[in-house]
Amino acid sequence: MAVLTEEQTMLRDMARDWAENESPVSAWRKVRDADEAMGFDAGTWATMAEMGWAGIIIPEAQGGSDFGWLSLGLVIEELGKTLTASPLAASAAAASAILLGGSEEQKAKWLPRIASGELVATLAVDEGPRHDPAGVAAKVESGKLSGTKAFVAEGDSAGLFVVAAVDGLYLVEAGAGVAVSRRHLADFRSHAEVAFNGAAADKLAGGGANENGGLLDAVLDRAAVLTAAEMLGMASAAFDTTLAYLKQRVQFGQVLATFQALQHRMANLYSEIELMRSAVEAGLAAIDGGGDTRQAASLAKGKANEVGHLMSRELIQLHGGIGMTDEYDAGFTLKRMRVLEQMWGNTAYHRDRFARLSGY
Amino acid sequence: MATLAEPATTSGIDQFRAEVREWLTANFPASLKGKDNALSAVEGPTEETPEQAAWRKAMGEKGWGVPTWPKEYGGGGLSRAEAKILAEEMARAGAWNPIGGMGVMMFGPTLLEYGNEDQKREHIPAIARGEVRWCQGYSEPNAGSDLANLQCFAEDRGDHYVVNGQKTWTSGGQWADKCFAIVRTDKTQKQGGITFLLIDMDSPGVEVKPIQMISGMSPFCETFFTDVKVPKANRVGEEGQGWTIGKRLLQHERTNLSGGGSRLMPSGPSLADVAKKYAGADAEGRVADPDLRARIAKWEMDWRAFLLTAMRVQAESKAVGGISEVSSILKTVGTKLGQERAELLIEIQGLQGLGWEGEGFSEAQLKGTRGWLFGKATTIYGGSTEIQNNVIAKRILGMLDHQ
Ligand SMILES: Cc1cc2nc3c(=O)[nH]c(=O)nc-3n(C[C@H](O)[C@H](O)[C@H](O)COP(=O)(O)OP(=O)(O)OC[C@H]3O[C@@H](n4cnc5c(N)ncnc54)[C@H](O)[C@@H]3O)c2cc1C
Numbered sequence: 198m199a200v201l202t203e204e205q206t207m208l209r210d211m212a213r214d215w216a217e218n219e220s221p222v223s224a225w226r227k228v229r230d231a232d233e234a235m236g237f238d239a240g241t242w243a244t245m246a247e248m249g250w251a252g253i254i255i256p257e258a259q260g261g262s263d264f265g266w267l268s269l270g271l272v273i274e275e276l277g278k279t280l281t282a283s284p285l286a287a288s289a290a291a292a293s294a295i296l297l298g299g300s301e302e303q304k305a306k307w308l309p310r311i312a313s314g315e316l317v318a319t320l321a322v323d324e325g326p327r328h329d330p331a332g333v334a335a336k337v338e339s340g341k342l343s344g345t346k347a348f349v350a351e352g353d354s355a356g357l358f359v360v361a362a363v364d365g366l367y368l369v370e371a372g373a374g375v376a377v378s379r380r381h382l383a384d385f386r387s388h389a390e391v392a393f394n395g396a397a398a399d400k401l402a403g404g405g406a407n408e409n410g411g412l413l414d415a416v417l418d419r420a421a422v423l424t425a426a427e428m429l430g431m432a433s434a435a436f437d438t439t440l441a442y443l444k445q446r447v448q449f450g451q452v453l454a455t456f457q458a459l460q461h462r463m464a465n466l467y468s469e470i471e472l473m474r475s476a477v478e479a480g481l482a483a484i485d486g487g488g489d490t491r492q493a494a495s496l497a498k499g500k501a502n503e504v505g506h507l508m509s510r511e512l513i514q515l516h517g518g519i520g521m522t523d524e525y526d527a528g529f530t531l532k533r534m535r536v537l538e539q540m541w542g543n544t545a546y547h548r549d550r551f552a553r554l555s556g557y
Numbered sequence: 558m559a560t561l562a563e564p565a566t567t568s569g570i571d572q573f574r575a576e577v578r579e580w581l582t583a584n585f586p587a588s589l590k591g592k593d594n595a596l597s598a599v600e601g602p603t604e605e606t607p608e609q610a611a612w613r614k615a616m617g618e619k620g621w622g623v624p625t626w627p628k629e630y631g632g633g634g635l636s637r638a639e640a641k642i643l644a645e646e647m648a649r650a651g652a653w654n655p656i657g658g659m660g661v662m663m664f665g666p667t668l669l670e671y672g673n674e675d676q677k678r679e680h681i682p683a684i685a686r687g688e689v690r691w692c693q694g695y696s697e698p699n700a701g702s703d704l705a706n707l708q709c710f711a712e713d714r715g716d717h718y719v720v721n722g723q724k725t726w727t728s729g730g731q732w733a734d735k736c737f738a739i740v741r742t743d744k745t746q747k748q749g750g751i752t753f754l755l756i757d758m759d760s761p762g763v764e765v766k767p768i769q770m771i772s773g774m775s776p777f778c779e780t781f782f783t784d785v786k787v788p789k790a791n792r793v794g795e796e797g798q799g800w801t802i803g804k805r806l807l808q809h810e811r812t813n814l815s816g817g818g819s820r821l822m823p824s825g826p827s828l829a830d831v832a833k834k835y836a837g838a839d840a841e842g843r844v845a846d847p848d849l850r851a852r853i854a855k856w857e858m859d860w861r862a863f864l865l866t867a868m869r870v871q872a873e874s875k876a877v878g879g880i881s882e883v884s885s886i887l888k889t890v891g892t893k894l895g896q897e898r899a900e901l902l903i904e905i906q907g908l909q910g911l912g913w914e915g916e917g918f919s920e921a922q923l924k925g926t927r928g929w930l931f932g933k934a935t936t937i938y939g940g941s942t943e944i945q946n947n948v949i950a951k952r953i954l955g956m957l958d959h960q
Contacts, residue, residue, distance in 0.1 A: 326907030327835060348908040381915040382908060383926050390917060448703040458943060513933050517701055517941065518726045521770050521934050528771030528930070539908050545848035
């Protein structure tokens with residue numbers, strides 16, 4: 198665990214208490230069973246916004262608290278533990294694009310509304326099912342954007358899209374020229390296909406979309422690291438649940454936790470999750486540090502993918518038959534984990550990027 | 558098991574192949590070509606089309622759904638070599654076996670070995686025709702891996718037993734006509750107090766409660782028995798012999814499940830072809846993503862090695878006239894590879910491989926998601942991977958408990 202300031206510790210504890218008491222996994226189950234395209238509970242999101250979480254990375258001048266990325270990561274990790282559904286990560290990643298590339302006017306127009314939670318913003322980058330920022334083909338001609346974005350997270354509730362086009366990032370409001378179609382994935386969250394057909398687009402400053410190290414890269418790093426923070430919360434909760442189960446389930450007249458084969462599996466998972474935690478926290482710290490975030494982000498997401506994958510498989514396997522039932526919560530973790538694994542680059546993508554950034 | 562003699566000459570084999578071809582042409586409806594559903598065994602009964610019903614009936618009458626079972630009980634009476642030819646010709650014609658389920662995979666072979674003549678005549682032909690569905694009443698809430706801890710009790714009442722207790726994870730319990738169960742008849746000894754009973758699922762006092770799985774399907778149940786009357790004629794073997802018989806059945810289950818990975822695999826394009834479609838190919842036609850390419854190659858090589866091992870096990874078993882020791886690894890390896898393939902397939906397709914329902918996904922993509930989730934059970938049921946490894950370590954390698 199990173200060394201936290203007093204403020205960060207308070208924020209994390211508050212998020213932990215709230216998630217455990219007000220937003221346990223049973224709350225997510227209700228949202229899941231309602232099967233609405235939006236994929237989260239509006240009241241829950243309003244409460245989160247009231248607590249100021251939507252504005253953690255937004256400066257005070259624009260209605261935020263400017264607590265930084267590590268703070269936001271801590272909150273998202275706690276929410277991940279109880280599988281709390283909200284557009285927090287998507288909105289923050291989109292806000293970061295405005296923070297990094299927006300004019301004063303653009304910041305003043307959008308950030309206060311995002312910080313208050315009144316507006317859900319999201320990134321619309323990939324045009325196919327696999328993360329591929331180099332494959333962006335969306336185009337803007339005389340201020341009008343055209344192109345189709347696949348699997349836009351929170352696309353079903355977003356009021357503002359930060360869209361990657363060939364020559365940079367653009368702000369597009371939901372409405373005329375924007376058609377949103379629900380895509381129902383196994384995690385029951387919102388992943389819409391969004392077709393932009395001559396939608397009014399407002400450019401953000403700062404580099405072409407495909408330019409290494411440009412605005413898009415910086416924003417994607419932030420999205421990847423936040424996703425990794427959610428996966429960290431999910432993996433550590435899955436670990437705790439599994440450990441508790443093994444300590445109470447009796448077979449062959451012994452609790453399962455006494456079997457050495459299982460002890461070593463758990464010891465290995467514990468070690469891996471600690472590495473994952475360090476990588477995620479370093480990713481968040483790198484963003485707070487304001488320098489080049491690329492390698493730290495690929496390390497965080499790459500490691501989170503690998504460990505999250507392993508932990509979610511083991512979660513089911515070590516529970517035996519009960520883990521296969523919908524009545525038990527383990528399946529939620531498995532399904533959400535695979536979706537997050539694919540978002541903003543899978544393990545292979547980040548290994549390759551890490552190698553390139555390291556010069557080999 | 559009685560089988561016909563091996564065909565002595567190649568001309569005999571060629572003749573048999575020609576017969577099979579002719580029969581398939583006459584009986585397999587072309588409209589059903591390739592329309593097998595790999596998940597049908599776990600999805601429960603669906604409305605049969607007239608073609609499907611006709612195909613099941615034809616195969617049932619021929620006995621070719623259970624090709625190597627004895628003819629006198631409705632089997633095909635084929636030798637292994639002939640059965641292999643039948644399988645090859647069916648694959649060539651895009652035909653599949655409409656007769657399956659637990660009756661075929663595990664109960665039938667066990668009853669052929671341990672049942673009395675009346676029991677065989679009553680149950681085997683109906684299984685061979687695909688007319689009766691069986692479920693497996695083994696697991697209980699506190700008897701999963703530790704099966705011998707089962708508590709469901711059958712009290713001796715002279716000409717019948719009265720059964721009370723609960724089973725769980727009963728696959729297909731809600732659709733089954735009958736249940737082969739292991740129950741306790743003696744509380745003073747563990748394994749020795751277990752008896753093998755056949756229970757009609759429509760007996761008064763049998764109640765099933767379906768449980769939904771993470772894949773969204775509800776193919777298994779909690780099954781409750783309250784004062785259920787079971788005639789003694791429905792006991793297989795002697796009282797107290799149930800553990801021995803039950804374990805033999807598990808061997809059949811594991812042998813069948815070791816191919817489970819391959820059966821759950823979608824027929825159709827290879828991993829490499831799917832990868833080229835989703836991740837692209839380079840100028841030389843190779844999978845563009847080198848990491849993915851290497852992992853696909855690793856999986857394909859492991860899979861080939863697994864198939865070769867399965868073939869070697871078969872040959873060895875035949876040569877020594879018993880079960881090869883290596884066979885105990887087939888279930889663990891086969892199920893692991895099946896799961897790895899499903900995970901790879903999802904990864905290759907990106908988010909398109911995780912569709913749940915509705916617009917934007919092909920039927921195959923949606924089935925892939927469900928199959929991937931269901932497949933997680935293959936390393937749990939039929940003896941989990943951990944339990945198989947314990948068996949391998951202790952019984953084959955002679956490694957001891959540390960206590
Ligand atoms: C889809 C599905 C269908 C099924 N269908 C049927 C059916 O039709 N009929 C039926 O009777 N049963 C059925 N089962 C039950 C299945 O056989 C059991 O789930 C299985 O035996 C495991 O038991 P359990 O679930 O109680 O897990 P547990 O025994 O509680 O095991 C939990 C975990 O601990 C591990 N473990 C247990 N003991 C040891 C040990 N000594 N050393 C190391 N690790 C250990 C296990 O491998 C597992 O990973 C089904 C299960 C599933 C998932």
